[in-house]
Amino acid sequence: MTTAATSKPVKSKDLLVIEGLGHVYEGKNRHEAIGKLDFTVPEGAFVSIVGPSGCGKTTMLRCLSGLMKPTRGTVLLEGEPVDGVPRDLALVFQDYSRSLFPWRTVGGNIAFVLPRSMDKTERQARIQEVLDAVGLTGSADKYPWQLSGGMQQRVAIARALAYRPKILLMDEPFASVDAQTRAELEDLMLQVRDQFGMTILFVTHDIDESVYLADQVLVLSKSPSTIVAKLDVDLPRPRDQVATREDPDFVHLRSDIARMIREQSQIRK
The missing domain is CATH 3.40.50.300 (P-loop containing nucleotide triphosphate hydrolases)
Structure with a gap:
């Protein structure tokens, strides 16, 4: 044995x-x-x-984030x-209403943090991936003001994930x-x-x-x-x-x- x-x-x-x-x-x-x-x-x-x-929790985070x-x-x-x-490094704030651009769609908010050099197909795939991950499949063309508070915070999280930070x-x-x-x-x-x-x-x-x-x-x-x-x-x-x-x-x-x-x-x- x-x-x-x-x-x-x-x-x-x-x-x-x-x-x-x-x-x-x-x-x-x-x-x-x-x-x-x-x-x-x-x-x-x-x-x-x-x-x-x-x-001093918020002060600490500001120092840690640069x-x-x-x-x-x-x-x-x-x-x-x-x-x-x-x-x-990426930072997600309490006030999601101020962290999202109201004039940009959900997809546009996420795309904002992606490299300009990224291929369009890869960009769309990345947006789709993170929206699926946070339970917002099919919301790329909506605007933040059309979403509930909880859904807006999901967008903020999705944007941070799309950025692929180490922390x-x-x-x-x-x-x-x-x-x-x-x-x-x-x-x-x-x-x-x-x-x-x-x-x-x-x-x-x-x-x-x-x-x-x-x-x-x-x-x-x-x-x-x-x-x-x-x-x-x-x-x-x-x-x-x-x-x-x-x-x-x-x-x-x-x-x-x-x-x-x-x-x-x-x-x-």
Whole structure:
């Protein structure tokens, strides 16, 4: 009788590395939004970030994406310093209505991020692929204002996927939709993550959402923010909106995170 050989799991390389990141808004009302952040996002990982209101989550994403130069620290994407918005990074915002061009069709919005040198046939195939992936088959000729809020956010996600980034940063992307649509979009993210092998850094104020989606949850302190905890999410996949949320491990983890955030919110400066 022969036995199958077992191999040790291969550790993913760190795609995004953040070291000593900090940011201060100078001026009359000087405000230190970020104290010191050190963390990594492994290739292929889904990492969620939560924290008290006003803890600097959006400021952090702006620094990571190259939209804002941090006051101190470094951000490395594939070992290279982030100086300006990298080609291999895409960002999906909360306010989908402002991120889409209302005068362009859905297909036109997606085509906007594709290289001008791309062949027309390949361009149309790419648009079709990502619309199929987000459940918007047949919507290429519609305009954003003809779609519901949830469908508009699907367009924003499709546009990011068409760009083929190495990492996708998401800034509370489902905060403006109703609960049912939010659940649908959460499951959509898990599907496209698997389909496209995407690395995702997901900022949210919803604790349950952070646990449901992620492989790891980072908990931030009150501003100026530091990392209070890095929690691995060891829950079965595929995730299910009912079964996963009923899992005792899910309940325990989300309770621990809620307690941490409440404690941080109660700390006086």
